[in-house]
Amino acid sequence: xxxxxxxxxxxxxxxxxxxxxxxxxxxxxxxxxxxxxxxxxxxxxxxxxxxxxxxxxxxxxxxxxxxxxxxxxxxxxxxxxxxxxxxxxxxxxxxxxxxxxxxxxxxxxxxxxxxxxxxxxxxxxxxxxxxxxxxxxxxxxxxxxxxxxxxxxxxxxxxxxxxxxxxxxxxxxxxxxxxxxxxxxxxxxxxxxxxxxxxxxxxxxxxxxxxxxxxxxxxxxxxxxxxxxxxxxxxxxxxxxxxxxxxxxxxxxxxxxxxxxxxxxxxxxxxxxxxxxxxxxxxxxxxxxxxxxxxxxxxxxxxxxxxxxxxxxxxxxxxxxxxxxxxxxxxxxxxxxxxxxxxxxxxxxxxxxxxxxxxxxxxxxxxxxxxxxxxxxxxxxxxxxxxxxxxxxxxxxxxxxxxxxxxxxxxxxxxxxxxxxxxxxxxxxxxxxxxxxxxxxxxxxxxxxxxxxxxxxxxxxxxxxxxxxxxxxxxxxxxxxxxxxxxxxxxxxxxxxxxxxxxxxxx
Amino acid sequence: xxxxxxxxxxxxxxxxxxxxxxxxxxxxxxxxxxxxxxxxxxxxxxxxxxxxxxxxxxxxxxxxxxxxxxxxxxxxxxxxxxxxxxxxxxxxxxxxxxxxxxxxxxxxxxxxxxxxxxxxxxxxxxxxxxxxxxxxxxxxxxxxxxxxxxxxxxxxxxxxxxxxxxxxxxxxxxxxxxxxxxxxxxxxxxxxxxxxxxxxxxxxxxxxxxxxxxxxxxxxxxxxxxxxxxxxxxxxxxxxxxxxxxxxxxxxxxxxxxxxxxxxxxxxxxxxxxxxxxxxxxxxxxxxxxxxxxxxxxxxxxxxxxxxxxxxxxxxxxxxxxxxxxxxxxxxxxxxxxxxxxxxxxxxxxxxxxxxxxxxxxxxxxxxxxxxxxxxxxxxxxxxxxxxxxxxxxxxxxxxxxxxxxxxxxxxxxxxxxxxxxxx
Numbered sequence: 001x002x003x004x005x006x007x008x009x010x011x012x013x014x015x016x017x018x019x020x021x022x023x024x025x026x027x028x029x030x031x032x033x034x035x036x037x038x039x040x041x042x043x044x045x046x047x048x049x050x051x052x053x054x055x056x057x058x059x060x061x062x063x064x065x066x067x068x069x070x071x072x073x074x075x076x077x078x079x080x081x082x083x084x085x086x087x088x089x090x091x092x093x094x095x096x097x098x099x100x101x102x103x104x105x106x107x108x109x110x111x112x113x114x115x116x117x118x119x120x121x122x123x124x125x126x127x128x129x130x131x132x133x134x135x136x137x138x139x140x141x142x143x144x145x146x147x148x149x150x151x152x153x154x155x156x157x158x159x160x161x162x163x164x165x166x167x168x169x170x171x172x173x174x175x176x177x178x179x180x181x182x183x184x185x186x187x188x189x190x191x192x193x194x195x196x197x198x199x200x201x202x203x204x205x206x207x208x209x210x211x212x213x214x215x216x217x218x219x220x221x222x223x224x225x226x227x228x229x230x231x232x233x234x235x236x237x238x239x240x241x242x243x244x245x246x247x248x249x250x251x252x253x254x255x256x257x258x259x260x261x262x263x264x265x266x267x268x269x270x271x272x273x274x275x276x277x278x279x280x281x282x283x284x285x286x287x288x289x290x291x292x293x294x295x296x297x298x299x300x301x302x303x304x305x306x307x308x309x310x311x312x313x314x315x316x317x318x319x320x321x322x323x324x325x326x327x328x329x330x331x332x333x334x335x336x337x338x339x340x341x342x343x344x345x346x347x348x349x350x351x352x353x354x355x356x357x358x359x360x361x362x363x364x365x366x367x368x369x370x371x372x373x374x375x376x377x378x379x380x381x382x383x384x385x386x387x388x389x390x391x392x393x394x395x396x397x398x399x400x401x402x403x404x405x406x407x408x409x410x411x412x413x414x415x416x417x418x419x420x421x422x423x424x425x426x427x428x429x430x431x432x433x434x435x436x437x438x439x440x441x442x443x444x445x446x447x448x449x450x451x452x453x454x455x456x457x458x459x460x461x462x463x464x465x466x467x468x469x470x471x472x473x474x475x476x477x478x479x480x481x482x483x484x485x486x487x488x489x490x491x492x493x494x495x496x497x498x499x500x501x502x503x504x505x506x507x
Numbered sequence: 508x509x510x511x512x513x514x515x516x517x518x519x520x521x522x523x524x525x526x527x528x529x530x531x532x533x534x535x536x537x538x539x540x541x542x543x544x545x546x547x548x549x550x551x552x553x554x555x556x557x558x559x560x561x562x563x564x565x566x567x568x569x570x571x572x573x574x575x576x577x578x579x580x581x582x583x584x585x586x587x588x589x590x591x592x593x594x595x596x597x598x599x600x601x602x603x604x605x606x607x608x609x610x611x612x613x614x615x616x617x618x619x620x621x622x623x624x625x626x627x628x629x630x631x632x633x634x635x636x637x638x639x640x641x642x643x644x645x646x647x648x649x650x651x652x653x654x655x656x657x658x659x660x661x662x663x664x665x666x667x668x669x670x671x672x673x674x675x676x677x678x679x680x681x682x683x684x685x686x687x688x689x690x691x692x693x694x695x696x697x698x699x700x701x702x703x704x705x706x707x708x709x710x711x712x713x714x715x716x717x718x719x720x721x722x723x724x725x726x727x728x729x730x731x732x733x734x735x736x737x738x739x740x741x742x743x744x745x746x747x748x749x750x751x752x753x754x755x756x757x758x759x760x761x762x763x764x765x766x767x768x769x770x771x772x773x774x775x776x777x778x779x780x781x782x783x784x785x786x787x788x789x790x791x792x793x794x795x796x797x798x799x800x801x802x803x804x805x806x807x808x809x810x811x812x813x814x815x816x817x818x819x820x821x822x823x824x825x826x827x828x829x830x831x832x833x834x835x836x837x838x839x840x841x842x843x844x845x846x847x848x849x850x851x852x853x854x855x856x857x858x859x860x861x862x863x864x865x866x867x868x869x870x871x872x873x874x875x876x877x878x879x880x881x882x883x884x885x886x887x888x889x890x891x892x893x894x895x896x897x898x899x900x901x902x903x904x905x906x907x908x909x910x911x912x913x914x915x916x917x918x919x920x921x922x923x924x925x926x927x928x929x930x931x
Contacts (some may be wrong), residue, residue, distance in 0.1 A: 052523045465569050
């Protein structure tokens with residue numbers, strides 16, 4: 001049944017946005033997408049740059065690094081180096097999506113389909129987001145954080161607060177619980193509890209450190225190892241145990257940690273999230289076209305944007321900058337549908353359970369229960385590998401050459417799949433560094449262990465990061481890289497030569 | 508189930524604070540870029556922003572990451588002719604192959620972080636730490652006194668500020684507006700009543716008259732209820748605070764434009780004054796500037812002429828100093844004004860004039876002045892004027908400064924030297 005197109009020109013109005021949104025919403029519901037309510041905000045390009053600079057947080061605390069981000073965004077935008085992101089969408093309830101006023105009606109519709117129904121349903125459905133973030137509370141929490149940090153700046157001076165934030169940012173990626181599920185954050189509770197927390201936290205720290213003067217005379221043999229288990233959440237450890245931090249500083253550490261935790265699922269589901277959103281904007285808008293709701297011109301403009309978003313430049317192109325998550329995700333999502341609807345013999349062999357099943361259910365399952373790593377491991381099909389002509393290279397410092405270990409052929413599929421999945425495993429991609437011990441009875445130094453992955457050493461900014469940790473902890477920091485139970489390299493802050501100059505002082 | 512909001516009018520400059528924090532953090536780099544730019548630029552273009560380059564290394568935010576080495580795998584798209592087991596020579600390290608897959612969010616691996624600062628920011632950095640010296644009479648900086656000035660009328664205010672005439676006028680207008688209809692009607696009714704009562708008593712319709720009378724009295728009471736003066740009639744004087752300078756300053760710019768000043772020298776002198784001029788305009792809005800140029804005769808000119816007209820002839824410096832003295836006497840009484848002077852010259856002067864200059868300065872001018880700065884633009888040996896001025900400097904070390912400049916790039920340094928913040 002052909003209907004009349006909603007609009008025929010590229011100009012948008014609020015009425016048109018409403019009309020498009022309600023049509024897209026209707027179709028999305030027919031496809032079974034479950035979403036939070038939407039809050040669509042029309043903003044100017046300058047505001048988009050603002051939002052962009054604060055990593056999409058609608059309310060960020062002030063920090064120079066966001067200013068740096070803003071300046072570089074602004075510059076590349078003004079020079080035409082880069083188009084602005086079409087959309088920014090915030091994992092909150094209601095789900096906030098920004099539309100830029102400069103865009104045409106077609107682009108607005110694309111963004112609505114992409115963000116308000118694609119990303120939105122992903123936020124609501126994916127298990128990581130469900131367990132790790134609380135969409136209802138995030139806006140309030142950000143508001144709390146912003147206010148709190150502004151208050152601290154008033155009380156303690158901008159530079160004092162800034163330096164703490166600097167240090168926290170440096171180890172922000174080590175402020176997440178990877179396995180434990182955190183308590184959902186709520187701004188109100190947060191505010192109520194914050195004062196209590198200040199007191200009890202200080203008490204806890206005091207308890208820990210009270211043993212110091214007595215420990216020496218009592219039983220040294222019985223000295224306990226602290227922490228009993230290695231702690232992966234370094235920021236958490238510092239918040240709870242750093243001896244010299246004042247309670248407002250602990251609260252700042254906590255804020256950075258909470259925000260890091262909030263973004264953790266996003267970092268783990270980039271491919272899936274974008275792939276899912278692209279798949280749905282493509283499917284929804286095409287369905288609108290089939291029903292006659294949009295014109296030929298509209299669909300052409302749409303396809304042009306769509307193809308440039310999902311374009312994957314080959315590795316030897318000057319535009320190549322790694323694998324485009326939009327491209328990979330979209331190819332995989334589309335391919336799952338294809339496998340369900342029109343399975344080939346190869347698919348039946350690789351995906352016996354998927355082939356011939358209902359695509360909507362299967363795709364929904366995939367969206368809900370995976371993260372990038374496991375998603376690729378489960379669903380990357382030989383066809384996608386062939387289409388993208390993926391190949392795997394191994395760069396091992398024991399060899400004088402780089403080896404092409406697998407290409408898109410029968411022998412290579414499984415290898416490429418595993419290797420690519422590994423590249424999306426944050427646990428492997430970020431150095432595995434954990435708090436190993438604290439010298440409770442000695443010089444209070446903090447020892448971190450780096451468990452090497454594939455013999456990879458730490459990068460060149462390690463000493464800088466240690467300085468930041470040193471600032472937070474207040475006493476010496478040691479970091480050991482360990483490969484096969486052997487220490488391959490040690491870092492110290494302050495550098496060990498200086499530390500050894502006054503060994504007597506610490507004892 | 509969507510909610511559409513127009514946010515375009517919301518706060519736009521959300522990132523301004525962050526931007527300023529960033530500028531503050533990289534102050535050192537920006538200052539250096541600004542200093543370089545000032546010595547490089549031509550006069551007319553001093554009032555622009557500037558492009559700032561900061562080495563990317565200085566800007567890095569550090570975090571733990573893997574370095575080169577160990578066993579690394581990458582997946583790349585777009586294979587053309589590789590087959591499994593192919594071996595490729597390792598490209599020399601430092602090539603583009605180092606960056607990890609996917610998340611290179613730090614940009615396109617540029618070596619420098621480049622951005623633009625605005626003209627205002629540029630000038631801020633340029634004048635940073637500078638201030639007019641010896642502002643002793645009354646501390647100008649930050650100590651503005653406010654004067655209240657009539658600035659129109661307002662509907663709110665304190666009773667002391669009621670403007671009676673305006674209030675009554677607006678009350679009058681309101682009363683007219685509220686009552687004119689009723690008055691018209693009242694007039695009509697009264698006329699009718701008049702007609703009725705004018706008839707012979709026998710013919711009078713008493714009922715009608717009674718009704719009319721009632722209507723009339725009702726109308727009258729309603730008219731009475733319109734207040735004579737209502738709250739919103741009240742008009743108040745609106746007073747605006749206007750900064751009243753506690754101290755005024757006048758800056759005399761004196762420049763030699765005689766034949767002995769060649770074009771290059773003039774250019775340098777112009778730079779000095781332009782810098783000075785920008786500086787004064789910016790920091791001391793309540794400062795007046797007097798431009799005096801001279802060859803054998805001195806003339807007070809406007810800014811345009813001062814910088815851009817040409818003259819030839821000999822040089823008599825004292826003529827300018829004398830003119831300055833006259834102007835001070837006529838227009839700038841000492842009690843009200845702080846007086847500054849800056850002179851630029853190539854050092855040429857009629858031989859017997861230098862002594863006159865010393866005398867005029869020491870006896871007439873310097874006791875009145877806050878500060879006198881002299882720059883001599885010449886690569887050559889000093890002439891009499893310089894030596895004469897050196898004597899002056901010995902006598903007035905606090906208020907007299909002199910420097911020599913050879914080329915344009917030095918101007919800024921000298922400028923800073925002369926006007927470096929003096930703590931009194």
